[in-house]
Amino acid sequence: xxxxxxxxxxxxxxxxxxxxxxxxxxxxxxxxxxxxxxxxxxxxxxxxxxxxxxxxxxxxxxxxxxxxxxxxxxxxxxxxxxxxxxxxxxxxxxxxxxxxxxxxxxxxxxxxxxxxxxxxxxxxxxxxxxxxxxxxxxxxxxxxxxxxxxxxxxxxxxxxxxxxxxxxxxxxxxxxxxxxxxxxxxxxxxxxxxxxxxxxxxxxxxxxxxxxxxxxxxxxxxxxxxxxxxxxxxxxxxxxxxxxxxxxxxxxxxxxxxxxxxxxxxxxxxxxxxxxxxxxxxxxxxxxxxxxxxxxxxxxxxxxx
Amino acid sequence: xxxxxxxxxxxxxxxxxxxxxxxxxxxxxxxxxxxxxxxxxxxxxxxxxxxxxxxxxxxxxxxxxxxxxxxxxxxxxxxxxxxxxxxxxxxxxxxxxxxxxxxxxxxxxxxxxxxxxxxxxxxxxxxxxxxxxxxxxxxxxxxxxxxxxxxxxxxxxxxxxxxxxxxxxxxxxxxxxxxxxxxxxxxxxxxxxxxxxxxxxxxxxxxxxxxxxxxxxxxxxxxxxxxxxxxxxxxxxxxxxxxxxxxxxxxxxxxxxxxxxxxxxxxxxxxxxxxxxxxxxxxxxxxxxxxxxxxxxxxxxxxxxxxxxxxxxx
Numbered sequence: 166x167x168x169x170x171x172x173x174x175x176x177x178x179x180x181x182x183x184x185x186x187x188x189x190x191x192x193x194x195x196x197x198x199x200x201x202x203x204x205x206x207x208x209x210x211x212x213x214x215x216x217x218x219x220x221x222x223x224x225x226x227x228x229x230x231x232x233x234x235x236x237x238x239x240x241x242x243x244x245x246x247x248x249x250x251x252x253x254x255x256x257x258x259x260x261x262x263x264x265x266x267x268x269x270x271x272x273x274x275x276x277x278x279x280x281x282x283x284x285x286x287x288x289x290x291x292x293x294x295x296x297x298x299x300x301x302x303x304x305x306x307x308x309x310x311x312x313x314x315x316x317x318x319x320x321x322x323x324x325x326x327x328x329x330x331x332x333x334x335x336x337x338x339x340x341x342x343x344x345x346x347x348x349x350x351x352x353x354x355x356x357x358x359x360x361x362x363x364x365x366x367x368x369x370x371x372x373x374x375x376x377x378x379x380x381x382x383x384x385x386x387x388x389x390x391x392x393x394x395x396x397x398x399x400x401x402x403x404x405x406x407x408x409x410x411x412x413x414x415x416x417x418x419x420x421x422x423x424x425x426x427x428x429x430x431x432x433x434x435x436x437x438x439x440x441x442x443x444x445x446x447x448x449x450x451x452x453x454x455x456x457x458x459x460x461x462x463x464x465x466x467x468x469x470x
Numbered sequence: 471x472x473x474x475x476x477x478x479x480x481x482x483x484x485x486x487x488x489x490x491x492x493x494x495x496x497x498x499x500x501x502x503x504x505x506x507x508x509x510x511x512x513x514x515x516x517x518x519x520x521x522x523x524x525x526x527x528x529x530x531x532x533x534x535x536x537x538x539x540x541x542x543x544x545x546x547x548x549x550x551x552x553x554x555x556x557x558x559x560x561x562x563x564x565x566x567x568x569x570x571x572x573x574x575x576x577x578x579x580x581x582x583x584x585x586x587x588x589x590x591x592x593x594x595x596x597x598x599x600x601x602x603x604x605x606x607x608x609x610x611x612x613x614x615x616x617x618x619x620x621x622x623x624x625x626x627x628x629x630x631x632x633x634x635x636x637x638x639x640x641x642x643x644x645x646x647x648x649x650x651x652x653x654x655x656x657x658x659x660x661x662x663x664x665x666x667x668x669x670x671x672x673x674x675x676x677x678x679x680x681x682x683x684x685x686x687x688x689x690x691x692x693x694x695x696x697x698x699x700x701x702x703x704x705x706x707x708x709x710x711x712x713x714x715x716x717x718x719x720x721x722x723x724x725x726x727x728x729x730x731x732x733x734x735x736x737x738x739x740x741x742x743x744x745x746x747x748x749x750x751x752x753x754x755x756x757x758x759x760x761x762x763x764x765x766x767x768x769x770x771x772x773x774x775x776x777x778x779x780x781x782x783x784x
Contacts, residue, residue, distance in 0.1 A: 176610075180617045304710070313751060321745065426625075427625065438626075445622060449618075
């Protein structure tokens with residue numbers, strides 16, 4: 166098991182390498198450069214800036230330099246925010262983004278799984294229709310629509326919550342719910358399907374026929390087995406939430422790192438863009454390993470070697 | 471399942487059914503109410519996408535300046551004369567713009583899935599059939615693509631090639647579609663591989679091998695058709711993902727270029743007027759919702775209809 170985990174973690178390195186190469190070369194093939202601003206800089210100044218930042222070097226030299234610095238934990242200077250390094254920018258916003266993502270994740274799990282169980286236990290009856298309708302709304306409403314509607318209704322009309330910012334718990338409510346809407350639906354659907362699958366299994370019939378109370382059958386046999394496949398989608402869900410929060414960050418004016426991704430592409434802020442890509446790629450790759458390991462842990466039928 | 475209600479007639483109908491498995495599956499599909507609803511919504515969307523410009527009351531870019539002026543230079547509300555869903559701030563008919571948006575969404579649905587099939591199925595089939603080192607390499611490749619932050623990669627691709635001929639094709643849409651497809655094929659590749667691995671061990675494949683059928687023919691004639699069910703389901707359920715991705719990109723301003731508008735960019739525009747003119751956001755949101763629901767129900771229905779584990783049990 167340890168060897169397996171080690172191997173999987175080591176495998177993240179070539180993945181990150183490939184992602185970095187593709188992104189780096191793609192990024193530099195985007196026309197324009199970090200010095201194209203509203204105010205046009207004279208050619209001489211641009212040349213000097215390029216020389217200062219090493220942007221006049223051949224692309225593979227630039228990549229080698231970037232990679233060398235990256236390995237040592239130096240993400241480079243930001244071209245847009247010249248008084249700050251990318252390390253500063255990331256350090257400032259990362260915890261906000263992670264906090265938002267994790268809160269939305271916990272909410273999605275806390276609502277989605279019970280909703281799915283509830284639907285399956287009342288299969289083809291009222292609870293099923295109610296739960297299924299809720300998850301259909303979650304699937305059919307893009308995160309930006311949910312964000313806009315919630316702002317208008319709960320913040321502007323009712324005034325219950327602030328429209329934007331990130332200064333305390335009351336600021337967290339709307340963005341967290343808006344971000345969790347879609348994953349709630351996905352987790353509920355998955356849990357429901359998995360529960361219905363388990364219901365048909367022989368060991369459930371055995372448990373029932375040996376006279377176990379319904380409640381015990383459900384909690385000890387059905388739910389525990391039904392949740393095993395649900396774990397597989399939790400990794401991608403957490404990754405989706407941590408990396409997919411940039412739209413919510415924009416709508417609610419949250420000072421996380423997600424917002425920088427789009428602006429970094431727009432302003433050709435190469436080092437910031439690379440840092441964001443690597444961060445996200447690492448999050449996705451790492452969470453996948455975590456889920457696979459967790460999967461083996463909760464399902465004794467799976468053995469990795 | 472909704473099909474439960476029709477169990478008996480289905481069983482009774484069975485004896486005469488020398489019908490192929492596909493027809494059987496279709497029969498199961500149309501007995502599923504949600505799947506039929508999905509099918510109807512998808513057909514409506516396809517109809518709007520194909521014939522939208524013909525049934526639209528106005529060309530999508532036409533401005534009704536007089537009507538806007540009479541309304542104090544503000545968007546017309548729904549149920550105005552000549553503009554059943556109202557207009558935007560420039561006096562453009564909202565229904566006509568939504569119908570043009572349907573065309574964009576339909577194109578997304580097809581082009582993206584085409585890209586996904588075109589890459590995903592061959593890679594998966596190749597990987598599963600040859601196994602060993604090829605398989606290992608291919609699967610590691612999918613690992614890399616899996617770890618790519620997908621929406622962000624699409625944005626980068628779209629911006630990188632925006633100025634090229636390719637980036638300008640189809641009002642800037644082709645590039646977005648291909649980018650969405652490029653990050654989406656991994657799931658289908660893995661699925662196809664799984665199907666290949668399972669089918670490779672079956673007796674009919676062994677028999678085909680024994681009588682000397684070529685590898686290519688075995689894959690094309692036996693493996694792919696037999697493994698097609700789950701792939702079709704995955705592709706159908708991939709459509710709402712693609713439509714959602716396109717709408718999200720359009721919302722942040724990437725993809726289709728004005729004066730055309732996708733549902734996502736309509737929402738982005740309407741957001742500015744949401745407090746006084748909520749219909750500018752609500753109607754596009756409803757269109758998106760119906761499209762997503764339609765494909766999701768249809769995909770779910772197809773899965774139930776094609777799932778061999780359920781066959782005969784219903």
